Amino acid sequence: MMYKIRKKTYIGIAVILILGLIWCGIRFMLPNKLTLLEGKTAYYDVKLPVSAKSDDSMCVLGVTTKPTADNLHLDLGTAVTAEGIEQGNTQVTFYLFDKLPVKTVDANVLPNIELIPSGRTVGVQLDTDGLLVLGTGFVEGENGKKTEPCKGVLKTGDLIQKVNGREMKNKESFLEVVEENQEQAVVVEYIRDGKQNTAQIKPVYSPADNAYKLGVWVRDSIQGIGTVTFFDEETNRFGALGHGIYDVDTGGLMSLKQGHITSAHLTDIVKGEKGAPGELGGFIAADDVLGDIEKNTEIGIFGSAETAPFTGDSYPIGLRAEVKEEKAIILSNIAGDTVIPYEIEIEQVNRFAKDCNKGMVIRVTDDRLLEQTGGIVQGMSGSPIIQNGKLIGAVTHVFVQDPSRGYGIFIEDMLSEAA
Numbered sequence: 215m216m217y218k219i220r221k222k223t224y225i226g227i228a229v230i231l232i233l234g235l236i237w238c239g240i241r242f243m244l245p246n247k248l249t250l251l252e253g254k255t256a257y258y259d260v261k262l263p264v265s266a267k268s269d270d271s272m273c274v275l276g277v278t279t280k281p282t283a284d285n286l287h288l289d290l291g292t293a294v295t296a297e298g299i300e301q302g303n304t305q306v307t308f309y310l311f312d313k314l315p316v317k318t319v320d321a322n323v324l325p326n327i328e329l330i331p332s333g334r335t336v337g338v339q340l341d342t343d344g345l346l347v348l349g350t351g352f353v354e355g356e357n358g359k360k361t362e363p364c365k366g367v368l369k370t371g372d373l374i375q376k377v378n379g380r381e382m383k384n385k386e387s388f389l390e391v392v393e394e395n396q397e398q399a400v401v402v403e404y405i406r407d408g409k410q411n412t413a414q415i416k417p418v419y420s421p422a423d424n425a426y427k428l429g430v431w432v433r434d435s436i437q438g439i440g441t442v443t444f445f446d447e448e449t450n451r452f453g454a455l456g457h458g459i460y461d462v463d464t465g466g467l468m469s470l471k472q473g474h475i476t477s478a479h480l481t482d483i484v485k486g487e488k489g490a491p492g493e494l495g496g497f498i499a500a501d502d503v504l505g506d507i508e509k510n511t512e513i514g515i516f517g518s519a520e521t522a523p524f525t526g527d528s529y530p531i532g533l534r535a536e537v538k539e540e541k542a543i544i545l546s547n548i549a550g551d552t553v554i555p556y557e558i559e560i561e562q563v564n565r566f567a568k569d570c571n572k573g574m575v576i577r578v579t580d581d582r583l584l585e586q587t588g589g590i591v592q593g594m595s596g597s598p599i600i601q602n603g604k605l606i607g608a609v610t611h612v613f614v615q616d617p618s619r620g621y622g623i624f625i626e627d628m629l630s631e632a633a
Contacts, residue, residue, distance in 0.1 A: 241317050244308050246566050248321040249533055249626045250298030256535060266296075266308050268321065298323035324629055328528035331598035331605045332442035332452070333545025333553040337478040337498030340459055340510065343471035344405070345382045345432040347372040348463045353418040353429040364430045367413045368404065371464045374432065376403040384434045392417050393426050400428075433461065436468060439478050439494055441546065441596035443514070443608040443628065445524035452505055452519045453632050455596040456608035456623040457571050458512045473507030475519065476500055480549055486588035486617030494548060494593030511631045513570055513623060514596070514608075532604030534565050534573065534624040542576070542601035544609055546594055548587060556580040560601065561619070571610045574599070574622035589618035 250256050296306075300323060307318045350364040368374075374382055377391045377400050392400060399414040417426035442454045454475065459468045477499040486492030505519025539562065543555040562575035576599070578589040587594075590612040597609040605625050612620040 242566075244317050245319060247319045248296055248306055249535075250296050250321070250323045251326040251531070251533065252298050252301050252323055253326050255295060255297045256533070266306050268304050268306050296321070298326075301325050322626075322630065324531075324626060326530075327446065327448065328530050329444040329446055329605055329625075330524055330526045330528050331545055331600060332445055332524050332526070333547060333598055334442050334524065334551075335439055335478050335480060335494060335496075335547055335593060336442055336454070336504060337476040337500070338438050338440045338454075338459065338473070338507070338515065339435065339476060339498070339500065340437075340468055340473040340507065341435045341471045342433065343373065343375075343469040345374040345385065345388055345434055346461060346464065346466075346469070347374060347404075348431040348433055348461075350430050353420050353427045354422060355418045356421055361418050361429075363415050363418055363428050367415055368402070368430055369406075371406070371466050372411075373405040373469055374402060375405060377401065382434075385432055388432060389425075392428055396426050433463070436461070437498055439480075439496060439498070439593040440515075441594055441609075442475070442519075442524065443596045443598050444605060444625070445519065445521075446632075447521060447525075447528070450518050450521060451516065451632055452524065453514050453516050453596075453608075453628050455514045456610040456628060457514060457595060459510050459515060467512065468510055470507065470510040473510070473515070473517070474503045475505045475507060475515075475517070477502040477504060477523075480547075480593075483548060483587055483591065485586070486591050486612065488615055488617070491612050491614055491617060492588055492591035494591060509631060513631055514628050516632050529600065529603065529605040531625050531629070532601065532606040533626050534563070534606075536604065537563050537574065537601065537606050537624065539563055540601070541579075542599055542606070544576075544578075544594075544597045544599050546583075546597045548583070548591075548594070554582075555600075556583040558599070560599075560622075570627040571623050572621040573624045573627065574607060575619065576609065576622050577619045584618060587617075589616075590620040591617065 302323050304321050305318050306321045308316045310316050347368050349370050352360040352362050354360050382388050399416040402413050404411050415428055420427050440455045442452055445452045478496055480494055480496035482495040484492045504523050506517045507515050508517040539560050542558050542560050544558055545553050545555055547553045557580040559577045559579050560574055561577050564573055567573045599607045599622055607622045607624045610621045610623050
């Protein structure tokens with residue numbers, strides 16, 4: 215009797231494990247999100263006995279403007295058919311055998327637009343929304359005594375917004391207010407992990423510098439060279455880089471107060487080698503502003519620009535479902551002002567990548583580019599990727615151990631932040 219009970223228990227556990235594995239397998243095979251173009255139909259052949267329903271039982275979508283009937287129509291069956299009627303966002307739930315909910319994913323309907331793929335290198339200037347703390351240290355005061363005024367108060371990554379009630383526009387304003395206070399404690403308002411904090415810190419006089427100091431290193435701006443991915447001539451909006459601008463010292467995404475893209479004049483190329491990424495060298499024409507940066511996000515910088523610098527042929531956008539592991543081209547002007555197409559191979563398409571900056575693995579196959587740069591170098595981030603006559607994404611990163619290879623982001627991910 216005991217033997218039969220144990221046998222039934224083992225069988226029950228085995229069934230549960232098998233069902234669990236099947237469940238996990240089905241969830242893995244289903245997409246993590248659905249992206250559709252307005253007025254277009256997409257097919258998802260999941261080869262499973264699943265059905266799908268949008269939020270509000272296929273009747274209403276949560277669009278940003280107003281509820282719209284039949285914005286997303288999903289046919290039941292082993293192949294899911296999704297039709298985007300109007301731009302908006304919702305959620306879609308997949309059901310096993312039309313009964314058991316398996317997975318709920320975000321569904322986005324993007325406008326069916328054409329964009330100008332740029333490939334032009336530009337200067338990128340970013341002013342932080344406050345003063346970014348890079349670190350703290352000692353101040354050598356009178357008689358050589360070393361003190362650390364900010365110890366236990368400020369730390370790397372804090373964002374100083376006000377000192378004594380005055381907004382900190384730049385490092386100069388910070389030094390000025392500290393000097394004015396001399397030995398009196400200053401009131402520092404700063405943000406840490408999204409929360410507002412206030413502290414009082416007493417400056418220390420440094421005879422060596424003949425100034426009062428807090429023993430803190432701050433940054434108020436950053437500059438570099440990057441590549442514009444696309445320009446929308448209908449809205450004058452642009453997207454660039456395919457990844458965010460991070461502070462090299464703190465590793466955090468730069469908090470944007472204001473920023474610009476400007477003309478950049480490339481003067482030299484440091485060729486990439488194994489273990490040593492190359493870069494585009496040159497200088498930024500700060501006075502020749504081409505556009506304003508309005509967003510610094512994990513998937514690129516976005517803003518408004520003048521039409522003239524980014525004219526060219528428009529291309530329809532290609533969604534991740536259309537990207538194939540085959541030949542494509544990237545656009546880049548690694549020297550001079552001429553944007554040139556270079557051949558690449560898309561080696562891997564990861565439609566379920568958690569890091570959207572790494573949706574594709576690409577390899578440079580064009581001998582001209584390999585000869586000049588060794589492949590992908592710093593400054594080429596944002597170079598548009600075109601395949602089968604469609605703009606499908608942008609270059610984002612280089613493989614440090616193999617500069618001929620790197621990552622790319624899908625254009626649909628960039629467009630989710632472009633507006």
